[in-house]
Amino acid sequence: MIDDDRPVLDDHLHLDPDNNRGIDAVRDFVRVGGTHMLVVNKPSWHLGVEADAGEDFRPVFERTLEIVEAASAELPGRAWPVLGVHPGLISRLVDERGYAPAEAREIMRGGIDVAAEYVESGDALALKSGRPHYAVDDDVWAASNAVMRRAFERGADLDCAVQLHAESSEDLTEVAGWAEDAGLPAHKVVKHYASGRLEGPVPSVICDKDELERAAERGDPFLMETDYIDDPDRPGAVLGPKTVPRRVAWLLEEGYDEAVRNAHVETPERVYGIDTESTLESA
Template sequence: MNDDVPILDNHLHLDPVNGRGAEAAEEFAAAGGTHLLVLNKPSWDLVAEDDVGTKEGFRETFELTCAVTAEASERLPGRAWPVLGVHPGLISRLVERGHDPEKAKESMQRGLDVAAEFVADGPAVALKSGRPHYDVDDAVWEASNEVMCHAFALAGETGCAVQLHTEGGEDFTEIAEWAEGRGLPRERVVKHYSGGPIDGPIPSVIGDKDALEAAVQSGEPFLMETDFIDDPERPGAVLGPKTVPRRVRWLREEGYEDALYTAHVDTPARVYGIETN
């Protein structure tokens, strides 16, 4: 491997309404980054409160994200792709506003239907879904799992991947089996914010040195991410745009050239069908 091998951040947010937007992609590129997967922020961060949870609100959220992703692409030596979907925390916001879990589930599934249109027609390459990473009651948990399984079914139909926002842990075999049961191979299911190797989906490993070293030493496919939020009130949260390029340099210095090729060329091609090289 040489310094020309691409550098992909698998999970980063760009906020064209409240944040830095495509300027953050310039910072990523200046540090050596080449490619991005840009996840839409939750709809409540981008659209009017009355539109949150509506098809119109979802569509506006996705259009804003596709536009800022296209702008980011122009500032990269490689390119950026949108990943669109519904944040699993939306169910709690809808329940707090008086929806029962069943109605909230139906709203979120309609949002995923809209996201799937952007995959089928372009330019998005994957869907985003999941379930709450915090304690919820049984009805909300069950409804959230049904939303996630709807995403798997849509992805199976459109031939795309799904990025998951879920609770922490190492064993997600059951989730991978749910995906396979709906026509989506487990290698097209990505667990966002992984702390190292996991069972079931492909881990998208947060840019922590210990987590990355564990992923590298596992010998299994993985991706790298920052989960940069692009929130002016929390600059650099979760990790800043420069982090993945810096971690790539560190891993290269540690002698992990083959693993870096896996994370930034082979695995993106396998999971998303995208070319970074």
């Protein structure tokens, strides 16, 4: 348990509004010192949506906004929504539903465009995109990269961050370069489920102690996450909602006070333009 009033942000987790712990997970987070969270919409098919066009994602985004509002009511700080299209959808569209990769690309780009409407209106903080973290055919890979580039374009238009779900790597400078080519600075690109060392995007480090120590020692901007998926079939996966506060307490015990401020105050401000201190004080 963290014994002082400091922001503690989980940069990437999911909350199921209907079928699992939902707000109970938020309460667990708060009980051990959590204050802020970025809630990413669950994959569209997990919420019963089989998209055939961009507009079909809107119910997914609306349900996410509802659970984020409910989460904010429980938090000492607040929650923000991150909306977009899970890159694994392309395999579902192509392999299970018979779409050509180019058709799947356009459906997913349409979903990014709808998500961008919520950022533009101020209802969402950032976009989510990426590419499969597993082997796919060349045409599926190319289509996925095209979807990700669309997210960078929209992020540049809106001056908002883009969270990426992508393959494990410690060097994604090429991807960060694509963002910069689109007009989105590399520091507004976040690699979710990252290791403690990453070139290119800002790492959102999964809360493994070794990886957090690497990030802390490195001294570069980083964030902390659980990727909690709130799935009734996988309780506690990927990491439970109490993990970020507990890892913050451990980092403080190990003397990494500056790293904690980096991850929970300075980097959120730099990447997302959010002030975790003032939102905590006003709450």
